[in-house]
Amino acid sequence: MLEFQFASLAAFCEMAPHGVYVWPTYGLGLLVLGGLTLANVRQHRRAIRMIQRNLERE
């Protein structure tokens, strides 16, 4: 059941004739998940920095 479905790695990358549709879709998916993860990390850091600044000011 678990068999590589393509003749070669090159054929896998080409995924004829639909590689141009499949790969960019997965690329975009990766970008969205990665982007949201990064945005969360930055928002968290920004919150901490904001609170630190407020504490220093007091």
Next chain:
Amino acid sequence: MGWRWFHQWGSPRWFYERAGRWQLVCGWLALTLLIMGSLWGLALAPVDYQQGNSYRIIYLHVPVAFLAQALYAAMAVCAVVLFVWKMKLADVAMQSIAVMGLAFTALSLISGAVWGKPTWGTYWVWDARLTSMLILAFLYLGVIGLRAAIQDPDQAGKACGILVLVGVVNLPIIKYSVEWWNTLHQPASLKLTEKPAMPASMWIPLLVNIVGYYIAAVYLILGSMRAIVLERERRSAWVRELVSRA
């Protein structure tokens, strides 16, 4: 059984401390499942005899389309919890879920369009399923915009909650659109109650990715909620103490 498990959600501090650990577990679990499911779907699942390799997009499209709807339902549950129990965290969750929901809805619309081109010959048709999903995207946008437009966080939360609950009417429309109307979109690929119409070698990786994306969504929502909790609780003693230790 006590109600402790429920009441502790009333404490932002309790949530913030626990959620960091949950996030770690969810993050690694989601990453493992998504790599496994995607590679399986892309490389090891058999090619579709009608659609060729373009069908491999379903390993992304179906999970994110499920999520787009499930997250809206989750947001509606949060709205109910906010109105009934006045739980602050429910509003934080609503705010986080709206952003993630919009992202997944957009991803499902785009991945569907890209799949539609080689399969239907067009990126877009105004068919009931596609149109109701587009409305879902606008609902998410509306909820995000409404919150941004109202200064007072409590008022913003209430207004968003009402909009979210009104928008719930769209969910059954999305679900049954492929049955009520003659749509170009195919009926459900996977149903809880029926045997899948595709072989196990195709649906097992799909199931792996569905679970993976759901856990990834939990990971993302927890991360966003933790940041929002810090911002909103910035004047409380525990946050000040936490930050000054950092």
